Amino acid sequence: MEKPELLIPAGNLEKLRTAILYGADAVYIGVEGLSLRASSSEMSMGDLAAGVNEAHAKGIKVYAAANTFARNADLEHAAEIIPKLAAIGIDAIIVSDPGMIRLIHTLTPDLPIHLSTQANTTNIEAVRFWRDQGVRRIILARELNLKEIGEITAAVPGMELELFVHGAMCMAYSGRCFLSAFRNRRSANEGDCSQPCRWEYLLHESTRPNDPLVLQENERYSYLLSSKDLCLLEYLPEILASGVTSLKIEGRMKSAYYVAIVTRTYRQALAALIQQKEKYNCRPEWIEELTKISNRGYTTGFAFSKEKINETNPEIKYIQTHEPAGTVLQYDPVKKMMLIGVRNHLAAGDALELLLPDDKVLINTHTIIDVHGKTLQEANNDNQIYLPLERAVPVGAVLRQKVK
Ligand code: SF4
Helix, strand or coil: CCCCEEEEECCCHHHHHHHHHHCCCEEEEEECCCCCCCCCCEECHHHHHHHHHHHHHCCCEEEEECCCCCCHHHHHHHHHHHHHHHHHCCCEEEECCHHHHHHHHHHCCCCCEEECHHHCCCCHHHHHHHHHCCCCEEECCCCCCHHHHHHHHHHCCCCEEEEEEEECCCCCCCCCCCHHHHHHCCCHHHCCCCCHHHCCCCEEECCEEEEEECCCECCECCCCCCECEEECHHHHHHHHHCCCCEEEECCCCCCHHHHHHHHHHHHHHHHHHHHHHHHCCCCHHHHHHHHHCCECCEECCCCCCCCCCCCECCCCCCECCEEEEEEEEEEECCCCEEEEEECCCEECCCCEEEEECCEEEEECCCCEEECCCCEECEECCCCEEEEECCCCCCCCCEEEEECC
16 A cells, blocks of 8 residues: 655644644645735745755655736746745645746746646546646645546556645635635635635625524524535545545644644554555544544535535534643753643643644643742643653644633
C-alpha cells in the first residue's frame, strides 16, 4: 500500500509548527500579497522563509496557495512575489487561474504547479488538459465521488491527485460563490471567503420588516445555507484504493488547536492503516476525537453520492464538546514544570488533557503557579502559568478541557 501524503493547513508559523509536531507530511500556506489582500490566514515572506527552513529540516513539504482569480491589475504584483517564493524554496505553488499558470511558467519554469480545487477539475479529459499545461498535481473537485476518482487515476496514471478528506464544504462548487463578496467585500474567488453561508439568516416579508419568519428547528435559528463539514476518516481504505496521492485537510483560517487534533487523528489512523492493511479498522476513539473540535455535524460529502447536491444541517451552527485550554511554551526538566500559554479560563482543579502526538496525559491543575512563583486559583486567556508534569513534553503540544 502506497503511503499517501497528509497535507495540513498552516495559516501562520504557529500552525505550521503544530502541523509538524502532530505528523503532517506537507503543509499549505497563504502568502501575504498573493491573494492580493491582508488576511489572518496568510504568512509574511519572512515567516514563510523561516517556516520552509523548519519544515524542510524535518522532511516536510510546503506549498504556497495563490489561488486567486487575478485581474489585469494584479499581475504585476504577482510577478514580483512568485520569484521570491521560488527563491525561498517552496515545494509547489497552488493556483486556479490559467493566467497565473502562464506567468509561473515564464518566471519560474522549475517551480511545480498544483491546480487548486477552485479550478473545479471533475473529469479525465480535464486532468489530461491540465497535465498538458505543465501542472504537476491536481486538487480534485470536492464534488467528485470515489468511483469517478478511481476512473481518473486509472486513466491518467502518474498524475499527482489530491483530495479533500476533512473540513468545511461550500454550498457552491468550491469557492465559486459571491456571497462573501456581496456581504462584506471579501471575495471567495480571490481566496478570501469569510464564510457567510454559515451565518444566521432570517426570512422577512417586505411589509413586516420587524416580524421575521423564523425557520426554527428546536430553540435555534436555521442555518439554511450551511453545509455540514466533510469527514472521510472512516473511509481511508476506500480513499487510498481510489489512487489519490495526497489527503488534504481544509482550514487555513482555523486555529492551531484544530490543526493539532485533526492532524494527530488522521496521522494515527493512516499509520494504523499502512501497518495493518486489510486488518485495519477505524477506531471509534478517532471519530470521537473529531467530535471534540468545532464542527457543524459531519458528512461524507460527495464521496459515495450519485446526487449532485450538498447536505446542510439547518439546526447546527457549530458544535464541540471540548475547547482549547492552552499550549506548552516550554518544559523545565529540572523543576519538572511546563510553562503554559492559557487559552480560555482555567481554575485550580479543572481536568485538563495534554495531547501528545502518540499519547494523552491527564494534567493535575491543583497547583497553578504564575511566572513569579505565586500560587493561583485561576488563570485567564493569554496568562502564562506553570503546571507540574514529571515527563518532558514538546513545545507546541496543546491542552484541552470539556466545554464548561
Ligand atoms: S460563502 Fe460559503 S459557499 Fe460561498 S464560497 Fe464561502 S464557504 Fe463557499
